[in-house]
Amino acid sequence: MKIIDAHIHFAAHAHFDQLAREAGHSNDLDALKVDFDRLGIVGAIVMGNRDLTLESHSYPGFMRYCIGLDSSNFGETAADAASVALRQVELHLQRASCVGLKLYPGYNSTYVYDPMYAPFLELAARYDKPVAIHTGELASSWGNVKYSHPLTVDEVATAHPRTRFVLCHLGNPWLLDAAVVISKNPNVSADLSGFLIGRQNMQEYFDENKNYLDYLKMSLQYMQAWDRLMFATDWPLTNLGDYIEFVAGLIPAKYHDLVFYENAKRIYGLEF
Numbered sequence: 001m002k003i004i005d006a007h008i009h010f011a012a013h014a015h016f017d018q019l020a021r022e023a024g025h026s027n028d029l030d031a032l033k034v035d036f037d038r039l040g041i042v043g044a045i046v047m048g049n050r051d052l053t054l055e056s057h058s059y060p061g062f063m064r065y066c067i068g069l070d071s072s073n074f075g076e077t078a079a080d081a082a083s084v085a086l087r088q089v090e091l092h093l094q095r096a097s098c099v100g101l102k103l104y105p106g107y108n109s110t111y112v113y114d115p116m117y118a119p120f121l122e123l124a125a126r127y128d129k130p131v132a133i134h135t136g137e138l139a140s141s142w143g144n145v146k147y148s149h150p151l152t153v154d155e156v157a158t159a160h161p162r163t164r165f166v167l168c169h170l171g172n173p174w175l176l177d178a179a180v181v182i183s184k185n186p187n188v189s190a191d192l193s194g195f196l197i198g199r200q201n202m203q204e205y206f207d208e209n210k211n212y213l214d215y216l217k218m219s220l221q222y223m224q225a226w227d228r229l230m231f232a233t234d235w236p237l238t239n240l241g242d243y244i245e246f247v248a249g250l251i252p253a254k255y256h257d258l259v260f261y262e263n264a265k266r267i268y269g270l271e272f
Contacts, residue, residue: 001256003244004264004272005036005044007132007168007193007232010059020236022198027236029060035240036062043272044235045264047102047132047168052088059097064270066100066132067092069120070107086119093127099268100130100166106138106148113156125162130189130267135171135178150178157185166230166267169194175216179223189225189267192247192259193232200242206249217250226255230264 009016012027020027025035035041042062049068050056057065067089092098101124105112112133124131135150150171157165167190171178182188195216196205206213220229229251233243244260251259264270 001040001260002272003039003041003231003260004270005041005233005235005240006191006230006264006268007047008044008063008235009237010046010048010063011050016236019197023236023239024199025236025239032235033060033062039240039244041240042261043270045099045232045268045270049102049104052085052092054091054095057092057098062272064097064099064268066102066130067098068102068104070104086123089120090123090127093123093129098129099270100124100132102132102134102168104134105152106134106145107140107143109144109147111147111152113152113159117156118160121156121160121163124164125160128164129269130164130166132166132168132191134169135167136169136174136194137172150174150181153188154181154185157181157188161187163187164267165189166191168232169234170219175219176222179219182225182228183223189228189230189263191230191232192250193234194237196238196243196246198237199239200246202242202245205246213250220250226251226258227263228267229255229259230267231260232264 017027025031044063046059046063046065048057048065049070059065101120103112121131133153135148138145150167153165165188167178170190170192182190231247233240
């Protein structure tokens with residue numbers, strides 16, 4: 001089975017180095033490529049929150065990227081954001097290697113339907129590239145989780161029907177809310193990244209988290225959108241082998257090819 005990892009991070013950073021060690025690997029390209037080849041992962045999408053210069057987003061051939069738009073890219077006003085960042089984002093979207101835009105509303109403490117985002121959403125629609133949105137729990141104490149609730153995406157998905165959206169992390173822990181948004185809006189998909197951190201004994205994990213996993217499975221079954229779910233890990237935060245086992249246990253076997261490979265290939269326009 002071929003696999004595409006639809007959500008990784010790729011940066012030299014001491015924090016990522018430590019998380020990688022806890023997950024049983026190294027935060028470096030050579031180690032990643034060895035694991036990819038061993039596990040049948042043919043490509044990945046980097047969620048890039050470096051600066052907006054083109055030079056900062058050069059990746060190996062088995063990677064594509066979403067250009068990240070976080071608080072460091074904005075000026076003090078929405079007008080600043082539009083004038084400073086919009087043209088630079090367009091230059092990225094014109095690249096074949098850039099397959100989408102990534103937004104961080106929870107960390108920016110700005111709802112995704114804020115008018116400052118609208119020009120970027122229209123730009124993504126023009127280039128037919130998805131807008132990936134961090135939804136759900138935040139990875140730090142700064143920012144505000146109310147802005148990252150998946151229900152906020154319903155409003156923006158309705159207002160921008162030509163724009164395609166991806167709920168990163170499936171809005172975890174608001175899983176059923178995310179499922180409702182996806183069920184209602186055909187222009188919304190999700191990735192399954194960020195559910196495991198570090199290395200796991202998978203049998204113990206399945207046993208100890210049965211109630212939570214039942215809730216996650218119920219949410220997936222409720223939305224019945226197997227063609228809009230993508231395998232994704234949040235590497236280097238997790239162990240790739242563990243994560244494949246985790247997702248394979250969630251998804252009915254008849255949908256594995258879709259979730260592990262075909263959906264990401266179609267949604268992000270990949271050639272892996």
